[in-house]
Structures are given as C-alpha cells and as structure tokens.
Amino acid sequence: MTRKPLWIGTSWKMNKGPAAARDAVGQIVSMAIPEEITPFVIPPFTSLETVASTLSGTRWHVGAQNMHWEDDGAWTGEISPHMVRECGADMIELGHSERREHFGETDITVNLKVRAAIRHKLRPLICIGDSAEEYEFGVTHETLARQTKIALHGLSAAEIGTVLLAYEPVWAIGAKGRAAEPDFVALAHTRLRNVLAELVGSEAAQRVPVLYGGSVSLDNAARYTALDNVDGVFIGRSAWDPSGLEAIIRSVVS
Numbered sequence: 001m002t003r004k005p006l007w008i009g010t011s012w013k014m015n016k017g018p019a020a021a022r023d024a025v026g027q028i029v030s031m032a033i034p035e036e037i038t039p040f041v042i043p044p045f046t047s048l049e050t051v052a053s054t055l056s057g058t059r060w061h062v063g064a065q066n067m068h069w070e071d072d073g074a075w076t077g078e079i080s081p082h083m084v085r086e087c088g089a090d091m092i093e094l095g096h097s098e099r100r101e102h103f104g105e106t107d108i109t110v111n112l113k114v115r116a117a118i119r120h121k122l123r124p125l126i127c128i129g130d131s132a133e134e135y136e137f138g139v140t141h142e143t144l145a146r147q148t149k150i151a152l153h154g155l156s157a158a159e160i161g162t163v164l165l166a167y168e169p170v171w172a173i174g175a176k177g178r179a180a181e182p183d184f185v186a187l188a189h190t191r192l193r194n195v196l197a198e199l200v201g202s203e204a205a206q207r208v209p210v211l212y213g214g215s216v217s218l219d220n221a222a223r224y225t226a227l228d229n230v231d232g233v234f235i236g237r238s239a240w241d242p243s244g245l246e247a248i249i250r251s252v253v254s
C-alpha cells in the first residue's frame with residue numbers, strides 16, 4: 001500500500017486518432033483505479049473530445065498536450081484555452097521538451113500559457129528538464145530552478161497550488177533515453193521542492209505534486225513513486241497500451 005496520493009498518467013503524444021482513441025478509452029474507463037491513485041490521460045487534440053466525454057464523471061483527469069495563451073484571434077494552426085475546455089479537458093500539459101526543442105517553446109511562452117491555463121481553470125502540468133549537456137556539466141538544478149521560476153512567474157501562492165510539475169530529463173525521454181537513477185531523481189526533486197518553498201513557503205510547496213517522467217516502465221515505476229518527493233509518474237511509451245498503464249498503476253500500489 002502506498003503512503004501518499006500518486007498522480008499516474010500518460011500522454012499519447014502524436015499517437016491514436018479518434019478510432020484508436022475510442023478503443024483505448026473503452027479499456028481505460030473500465031479499469032479499477034485504486035483510491036490512492038489520481039489517473040490522467042493526455043490524448044492528441046483530435047481525440048480529446050472523444051476521450052474526455054467517455055471519461056466524464058469518472059476519477060480520470062483529461063488534458064491536452066499544448067495550447068496558445070490567447071483566448072482567440074489570428075493564430076493559424078493554434079488551439080485556445082477555451083477550445084481545450086470546450087472539448088472537456090481539465091488539464092493542460094505545457095513546456096514538454098519536444099515542444100521546446102522542435103516548436104520554439106521558451107520559458108517565457110510557457111509562462112504565458114501557464115497564466116492562461118490558470119485564468120481558464122485548466123490545471124497546468126508543467127514539464128521541465130535538463131538537456132544531456134546540462135546534466136554532463138552538472139547544472140541540472142540551475143536549469144530546473146530557472147524553468148520553474150519563469151513558468152510560475154506572476155502567479156499567487158494559491159495559483160501555484162493548482163499546478164503540477166513534471167521533471168523530465170531530456171536525456172531520459174524516448175526510445176534512446178536512459179531512465180534517471182532514483183537517487184538522482186530524489187535529489188533533483190528535493191532541490192525543486194526548495195525552489196517551490198522559496199516561492200510559496202515550505203508548507204505550500206509540499207502541496208505541489210512533482211512527478212517524474214522519462215523512460216518510466218513497469219520495471220522502474222515503483223522505485224520512483226517510493227521516493228519522498230516524487231508524487232507520481234508521467235509515462236510515455238510504456239503506457240500507450242492501456243494494459244501497460246494498468247500494470248504500472250498496480251505495480252505502484254502493491
């Protein structure tokens with residue numbers, strides 16, 4: 001039995017259009033979720049409404065993978081916070097390293113999006129992470145502190161209390177990634193908690209869930225969730241098949 005509520009979820013990234021999403025969410029909705037788990041799923045935009053409507057009224061949180069910070073306007077190809085809400089999502093993933101690396105996302109645009117999310121009552125799941133180079137040069141903490149402080153800039157303590165942070169080392173993500181050692185994650189999360197304490201005080205900082213992501217699998221998930229300052233895991237490939245997600249959920253509560 002685990003000792004704290006754990007956020008466990010997955011982003012499907014650019015996988016599962018409406019037909020595949022319908023099939024997957026049909027399996028997800030019938031999963032038995034232990035009460036100490038807060039589950040979430042983040043489908044691509046085209047499947048968002050299907051997934052959110054199927055999971056409406058359940059304990060699942062549903063998010064989109066990105067959004068613009070403006071409410072509407074001439075922003076070809078973009079999706080607004082209103083649209084995300086209208087599809088039934090209650091969460092929004094922001095600042096994933098794939099968006100920072102390939103689509104020009106910056107600390108500043110992440111901050112604009114976090115503020116927009118809060119205005120629209122979407123819970124931001126803010127991804128932060130060090131590059132392989134930053135890790136090699138020993139500046140992981142500096143990078144995470146900078147990304148966190150800028151993402152949360154201008155928010156009140158109460159607003160910061162509504163966000164989730166996910167530490168996802170860039171070098172740990174994807175098929176070529178190497179899962180971070182639990183000891184390293186423990187240290188990174190403890191330091192992150194101190195950054196949050198600087199912003200909102202130590203008691204409020206304890207209430208911000210900080211998740212780990214990057215090559216999380218059935219083999220290693222429970223080693224992360226057992227750590228004091230890890231409040232859940234954000235899973236990619238190993239949870240795209242709903243049975244993989246279900247097995248990981250079971251592994252962290254047994």
Ligand SMILES: O=C(CO)[C@H](O)COP(=O)(O)O
Pocket residue numbers: 010011012096168172173174175177213214215216234235236237238
């Ligand atoms: O965002 C992630 C989780 O959805 C992250 O990029 C980890 O992906 P994974 O390495 O495929 O688990």
